Amino acid sequence: xxxxxxxxATSHVPLLGVGIDQGKMExxxxxxxxxxxxxxKKWITDEKPDVIILVYNDHASAFDMNLxxxxxxxCADEFAPADEGWGPRPVPNVKNHADMAWHIAQSLILDExxxxxxxxxxxxxxxxxxxxxxxxxxxxxxxxxxxLAVNVVTYPPPSGNRCWMxxxxxxxxxxxxxxxxxxxIWGTGGMSHQxxxxxxxxxxxxxxxxxxxxxxxDPERLRHIPHIEYLRETGSEGIEMVMWLIMRGxxxxxxxxxxxxxxxPASNTAVGHLVLEKTS
Amino acid sequence: xxxxxxxxxxDFDDIPGTRVYTTKxxxxxxxxxxxxxSLMTEENRQKWKADEKAYLDxxxxxxxxxxxxxxxxxxxxxxLGGNIxxxxxxxxxxxxxxxxxxxxxxxxxxxDYKAMMDAGGRSPDGVRSIKGGN
Ligand SMILES: [Fe+2]
Numbered sequence: 480x481x482x483x484x485x486x487x488a489t490s491h492v493p494l495l496g497v498g499i500d501q502g503k504m505e506x507x508x509x510x511x512x513x514x515x516x517x518x519x520k521k522w523i524t525d526e527k528p529d530v531i532i533l534v535y536n537d538h539a540s541a542f543d544m545n546l547x548x549x550x551x552x553x554c555a556d557e558f559a560p561a562d563e564g565w566g567p568r569p570v571p572n573v574k575n576h577a578d579m580a581w582h583i584a585q586s587l588i589l590d591e592x593x594x595x596x597x598x599x600x601x602x603x604x605x606x607x608x609x610x611x612x613x614x615x616x617x618x619x620x621x622x623x624x625x626x627l628a629v630n631v632v633t634y635p636p637p638s639g640n641r642c643w644m645x646x647x648x649x650x651x652x653x654x655x656x657x658x659x660x661x662x663x664i665w666g667t668g669g670m671s672h673q674x675x676x677x678x679x680x681x682x683x684x685x686x687x688x689x690x691x692x693x694x695x696x697d698p699e700r701l702r703h704i705p706h707i708e709y710l711r712e713t714g715s716e717g718i719e720m721v722m723w724l725i726m727r728g729x730x731x732x733x734x735x736x737x738x739x740x741x742x743x744p745a746s747n748t749a750v751g752h753l754v755l756e757k758t759s
Numbered sequence: 760x761x762x763x764x765x766x767x768x769x770d771f772d773d774i775p776g777t778r779v780y781t782t783k784x785x786x787x788x789x790x791x792x793x794x795x796x797s798l799m800t801e802e803n804r805q806k807w808k809a810d811e812k813a814y815l816d817x818x819x820x821x822x823x824x825x826x827x828x829x830x831x832x833x834x835x836x837x838x839l840g841g842n843i844x845x846x847x848x849x850x851x852x853x854x855x856x857x858x859x860x861x862x863x864x865x866x867x868x869x870x871d872y873k874a875m876m877d878a879g880g881r882s883p884d885g886v887r888s889i890k891g892g893n
Contacts, residue, residue, distance in 0.1 A: 539795075539842065539847070539848070563847070564798055564848040564850075632842060633780055633782065671880075673777065674843045674857060675778065676776045676864055676865075677775075677864060678775055678777050678886050679865050681881045681882075681886065682879060682881065706767075710770075710774055710777070711888060715774075715777050715778075715779060746856070747857055749880070
């Protein structure tokens with residue numbers, strides 16, 4: 480049977496993709512940011528997951544104003560990197576485990592999560608930057624990726640609690656898939672940042688660090704943080720952190736923090752990163 | 760657990776210097792945002808660069824929206840229903856980074872804005888709530 484073994488949380492700042500694509504890893508601005516991923520790159524090489532369920536949001540790339548799905552799952556065999564206005568990132572196409580994606584889609588719908596199923600879709604920095612941070616620059620991604628896109632752009636996004644429950648349902652779906660697979664779930668986006676208006680540039684390191692702490696210490700608190708708190712405390716784009724709760728909900732009660740990284744700033748954003756292991 | 764949508768939305772106007780992208784804004788900015796999305800292909804970017812005004816005339820945007828785009832007045836675009844992830848296609852086509860474009864909305868120079876970010880960003884103290892003054 481397939482099993483979820485670990486979770487990864489990471490910011491997905493576009494600039495961190497640019498830094499890797501342009502070979503600026505040693506640049507003094509970028510060096511301390513990427514240094515926090517060195518442990519994780521080694522870890523994932525040892526772990527060799529077969530499949531990653533990658534929770535991210537589309538930033539007006541595949542979805543425009545015509546279609547705003549709250550939760551969408553990518554079911555095609557392959558996805559190309561999106562052209563976000565400066566040409567597509569020079570990264571490999573993302574290969575899906577389509578059988579498993581379709582299985583999860585069906586299972587979630589029967590579990591009362593009415594997913595949008597998407598086939599033709601380009602994937603933007605929200606999905607490709609985390610892969611680059613964890614795997615560097617391979618010719619092919621050494622893992623299958625199931626894209627799970629969440630609307631966090633047009634209000635209201637889903638509540639933290641709903642995200643958590645979706646995570647629990649994803650775990651049930653994975654456990655009922657017959658192939659013997661090592662599966663990870665990643666939650667991406669955040670941490671505090673605001674990209675618009677006179678209040679742009681807001682960073683709340685104290686709030687972010689408490690959020691990182693409570694992923695293990697008090698996840699129950701995180702489930703019930705209202706949208707207005709994310710907005711006031713973490714800037715208008717900090718709401719992306721609800722996507723971390725899908726990952727956290729999928730891991731269950733018993734987890735251990737293996738690695739943590741926090742750095743301010745990357746571009747306009749506080750970078751947060753966690754590696755969480757499921758212990759039972 | 761259900762919260763009325765009115766109570767939910769009422770809080771959003773109490774955040775200083777922030778336009779939350781509500782459905783009302785999404786409706787108002789529909790064509791502005793769709794225009795911005797169209798700059799995701801090289802072909803359209805070339806047409807846009809060749810004649811911005813003519814390109815805009817192909818879209819059902821208001822005159823105010825068109826003026827704001829031509830002036831690259833991002834705060835105005837937000838007021839008229841723009842969303843930053845859509846508007847990003849405009850400044851990316853201009854060759855601007857997020858930091859460069861975002862700084863124009865703060866009344867700070869790019870250098871001052873960058874210096875603020877490098878020093879840990881803008882503190883939330885005093886800009887959480889208009890009513891609360893905190
Ligand atoms: Fe994002």
